[in-house]
Amino acid sequence: MTCASCVARVERALRRVEGVRSASVNLATEQATVEVEPGLDLLRLKAAVEEAGYEVAPAQVTLRVTGMTCASCVARVERALRRVPGVLEARVNLAAETATVDYLPGTVSVADLKAAVEAAGYGAEELRQAEEAALEREHAAELRDLFRRFVFAAAVAALTFVLTMLAAYTRHHLVTGIGPVDRLIEALAHPVALAFGPNPFLLNLLLLVLATPVQFWAGWRFYRGAWGALRHRTADMNTLIAVGTSAAYLYSALATFFPGWFVAGGVVPDVYFDTSATIIALILLGRYLELRARVQTSAAIRKLVGLQPRTARRLINGLEEEVPVEAVRVGDLLLVRPGERIPVDGVVVDGASAVDESMVTGESMPAEKVPGSRVIGGTVNLAGALVVRATAVGEGTVLARIIRLVREAQGSKAPIQRLVDQVAAVFVPAVIGVAGLTFVVWLVFGPQPALTPAMLRAVAVLIIACPCALGLATPTAIMVGTGRGAELGILIRNAEALERAHRLDTIILDKTGTLTAGRPEVVAVYPVNGLNAAELLRIAAAAERRSEHPLARAILRRAEAEGLAVPEPAEFRYRPGWGVEAVVDGRRVLVGSDRLLAEVGVDVDGLGPSLEMARSRGQTAVFVVVDGRLGGAVVLADTVKPGARDAVGAFRRLGLDVIMVTGDNQQTARAVAAELGIERVFAEVLPEDKARVVRQLQAEGRRVGVVGDGINDAPALAAADVGIAVGTGTDVAMETADITLVGGDLRLVAAAIALSRATVRTIRQNLFWAFIYNVVLIPVAAGALVPFGGPALNPMLAALAMAFSSVSVVSNSLRLRRFRPPVAA
Template identity: 50%
Template sequence: MTSSAPSVSRRLDLPVDGLSCASCVGRVERALAALPGASEVAVNLATGRASLRLDGADAGVAVAAITRAGYAVPEATTALAIGGLSCASCVGRAERALAGVPGVIAASVNLATGQATVRHSEGAVTVEGLTEAVRRVGYEPGSVSAAAASERDGRRAEESATLQRDLVAASLLSAPIVVIDMGSHVVPGLASIVGGAGSAWVQAALATLVLAGPGRRFFAQGIPALLRGRPDMNALVALGAGAAYLYSLVSTFAPDWLPPGTAHLYFEAAVLIVTLILLGRTLEARAKGRTGAAIARLVGLAPATARLIRDGVEVSVAQADLRLGDVVRVRPGERVAADGTVVAGTTYVDESMVTGEPVPVAKGVGAPVIGGTLNTTGSVDLTVGAVGADTALARIVALVEAAQGSKLPIQALVDRITAWFVPAVMAASALTFLAWLVLGPSPALGFALVNAIAVLIIACPCAMGLATPTSIMVGTGRAAESGVLFRNGTALQALREARVVALDKTGTLTEGRPGLTDLLPAPGFSADAVLALAAALESRSEHPIARAIVAATEARGLVLGAVTGFEAIPGYGIAGRVGERAVAVGAARYMERLGIPAGDLATQAASLGAQGRSPLYVAVDGRLAALVAVADPIKSGAAEAVAALKARGLTVAMVTGDARGTAEGVARALGIQTIFAEVLPGGKVEAVRELRARHGAVAFVGDGINDAPALAEAEVGIAIGTGTDIAVESADVVLMSGALEGLVTALGLSRAVMRNIRQNLFWAFAYNVALIPVAAGALYAFGCPLLSPVLAAGAMALSSVFVLANALRLRRAGGDVS
């Protein structure tokens, strides 16, 4: 399939990676000029782009020529909204149409979101070519921009309201038919009251109104699809309801055309099929609205207006009109208008909807704030640091939308089955009709018609198409509300299959900021006095341990004295004079070098070292004055998170570049037995590979630049959201708050989503496998009743509603789900 007629001449402008010199330019130009129909070929080294005119507009051949020449055209992604999708067969048809456009590498269509994601060579595919391909197979393409999304939401709300109106109308018009037709079987004497030709004419008139009014949508969409040779759910409904209606019309107005004894009325089947499927679609529309509720809540966090400070005066402006550098005032109880930095005032901000952390965070001058979070107490002024798509909230929404629009590997099986499912159902319906017509009891034609219609109606693959995407939508949305961002849906399945969790130490298991943990003065010395002397000396050093000691002094409000004669002895410690006192700070070997015995403090120093802390001695005027210890404190909740992971049967390992003694101390405190210490960034990759060979799939958790290679190597890379940008970009999952409880939540949600998907797929497939033979009348020979088309319609509608309702249960899922 091509996007335009072969005779069309098209201008192409393609980026080319790998151009480095004039010979590269010549090589690419020759490769393109050799293509049939190519003209006006030019390659620009400065811009790194190739342009040409190509007859036939098949951009794929140009991309292939550049690749054969040894260069590459980078990939790009285009998102497209698609209207009119109703079942899994629609999804497959739209995907095949998009994949057939020259230059397209892969296309994925999501039934729940109504969006397509198309990967293609940059510059080789136009939006017009994609939209034309979608239109050719009977669907309506649209934009996924914010304005278009708002318009589309409006259309969905209108469609939901229309469905409800049609359902009410169909129900009111169908009720008399049901009373007339079915009531005569249960109420004695009613047959004589409602019987005769007049009754049949009333039923015909009401049925015509149902099918021409509320049921018109099925025929308007299903018949064209059938004529194009691409039947979908609407075609199945149109065939089933239409066949029952037309047969009943003939029975009413031309009974002589039918074999004797076969002129039965099936108007009630025709109208109830339409009514019940409208009921199912109405419930689906409501449920689909709830599956995207997390996105809607995230988007709704951004306030519509902001208080801009202009020349000292507050001016209310639209939030979209804010610019970088603007100063905005946020009062108590208001949402923060934009990402920025506090420049005046103090407050506490509730960031739970972004990070999942329920406790408000203190904010003062210089503190960063996130747009959309809730200011609880004080009034603050902030400088706007990001707007539009660059804000944290916009990036979170984009990540969640991307994850919701993605497909899991398990979906490939569904796609292969649904590609042939509807044609197979139509064939099964035709065989059922012929079998009953030839082998069925008299009147065979009536039995054949009823059972063929039941097969058509009951086997619609709606539930199959909704089984996976609805679970992904609800699960990733629930995760986002808990401060866990799945950057792609595939990570949901991969995390479920992880057998070992490898964790970086600094910044992941620990706070990443060393602090003073112990201060043990020797007899005759004051703790504060010794700390002030040591901190004065350490204030001249840039070592992280020095900064921890100085910070502890500032926290206690101690005054630092003037330092003279400062000296740093590499590998030992530092020395100098603070006022009139001679002070030395260093390791045990420094005290030995100075001839100062450690005494009883040596035992305590050994104990502190075993706990993963770094002990240092302080000597004043040649006497041992104190033992201090500095450590990177373990994060609150880290031990509980490790225990929860182990309780789920996972192997937990620590991979760190820190010294083995420090690493072992932290590992002991957390209950981690597997340790890789003193490893370089490349060594972390090797550690991941070793863990994979030993245990299976690996989930790696880290926060620093040195963790990025390991994050990319692991089956699932999980980044601490408070870490570096490169770590976040390398990861599949982001824990926004930085707390390891989020890791347990992510694992629990992954398992819950995958279990939910398996339940949905089992229901969807088992339902069809079990009920198609029943609808065909396979149990009739064993004395069982036939399945009415009306019951088939109800069962089909309920199957989709069940799948959606089951997916919505994930909104209550959390880290405790296993």
């Protein structure tokens, strides 16, 4: 909204929605207050505003969700959150245990969202950056609890297994050899036979006593999760484990107390307490290893949070006091000693030093800081003491924004995840159906007595099915990939951008500020028509005084360095891609490109040889027109960025076509392109026309990435399949570009594309394993190979395979932590 008519238009649009009692729009706060009838779908209000030509900016909150175990849980929590009136979108990340919710501001409270999650059977708390340490402690406590329960379950499972095997020996004389192992088994079996005699009841009773605490204490989390799912008429991973182990446990309990029932039916009353206990032990081990690996996937976030200092040294009237960093306010003066982290973003007002910014920008070389230099909170002051004036604190610092961006990226969903979500929604009910069908088929058609093998194969199906691997395949890879990117100074906006980046086949590079250093310097001044060099430079600097263009800044710097008095222009107008128009000392002055000269009908007579020489060297001429006559030209040169040549070579090795698109003239553009080895060049292209070049390439079937500074390149960045902003970590581009490089090293663009390819490759490997595992092993567990002479899968082996499946997926994702850029930055 820009004016009162916008306000009226939005109010009319809202009032037309059936069920709206009143609507009031505030232009200053950019907020609409709407009174509605109960039951109105609030998304209709959003649609009404958008139909009127405006946008509703959603609010966002991140919740920590506890109690999730598999992809079915993810689907259930997302459904619960999306049902809350006012919620626009909800994305749940199983690996991070978070839910990111977009909602209409003022319509939903965090309490409403927490209540929805809790009603679905899970726990929820708002996640703030300051709570990372507490979250880490919770994970440590959960790991200790899992390990304790696993050790107990494993010890009991081993004991029950040994007792069961020895009892089988005494009953069936299974060992007939005379080797040392046979003699050892016989020696162990003898006291078992003496203690329990030929009647198996006492031994079975002991096994029951041993297995019961494993079933209901060590395995309590599975029952709790299954009950929560049942209350909401659904099923999840816990349901499969609880039903499968309970079936083996209850079958064995019945065989212990009512063996006659089994004998009457022609079934040997064997017990399987060792099976249920071993299954629980193995699954607890898998959960422990999986959680430990999942904690490692969020190491990048913890590392970034760890950069934030706890305290700051504030200077008041020359006196130093140590205060919590939360107490620092914008404008405060802070003392930073050598070896200390800079508490918040700021500007150096006194002192000089070198600052290590590698953990934030990815730049390995320390940055020199002098009065006037900007510093980033969380970076390390290496040499001299600095006095810094705070310019951003709390959530407004670069580091806080990076953490938020990384967390949002890690919580986002890749398009490929949609297929997984659809499968997960029906996976557990389908497995329960397959297990039931397996039991019935083997009971009816299997060789008699069929009850025991039917039960064991149904249990094996329930246990071997692994929705966990499906749920973890994509988010763990995205978490590790985006986290590794953040460590390198590559900020990836979301999982969709990550997935699109791996498909790129063409890279468009801007020249000024991207391929070149972006800090041009004046190398020559050519006056004509009676002006001298100093006067020409003064007039040009005055006209450019209000411009932020790098060439304008360079002209102003040179004029000030020569001690020229540069007045404020009386009028000023910026014309993108052309130049500026201003009134200086009562004279109308135009400063810009030769395109500007052509528009006003001024030729460059008298500058020909000088211009040809400058352009052949890759230098840029800025023309000055005073009251309709050519006043001369200011020639500037910009150096190629360190690493730009390496970056272009890396793009080629990645199979990318490299194209330079610039507003500069043909000669200058081709001189720089030749130096870098770029063959295809679009020169003299206006900012709005850069987007047209992008669309032209896309029409040829290319997938185009645009690399720019996020300012003049904004239209092209928006039109590209992937927009990559370079060296704008403190700018708005961090919030809008698909990928942002906090530092200015172009080699990190190649690293970002290589990282996206490695991440997508890992996701595909994970999904392939998760799908193939379930597709192949569920039929094997059901006994599909038995009629053909193949093996039947023991439920204990099924539990081992299931635990291995989840752990292998997470471990494969963790390999991305070792990702190395294709060319060192």
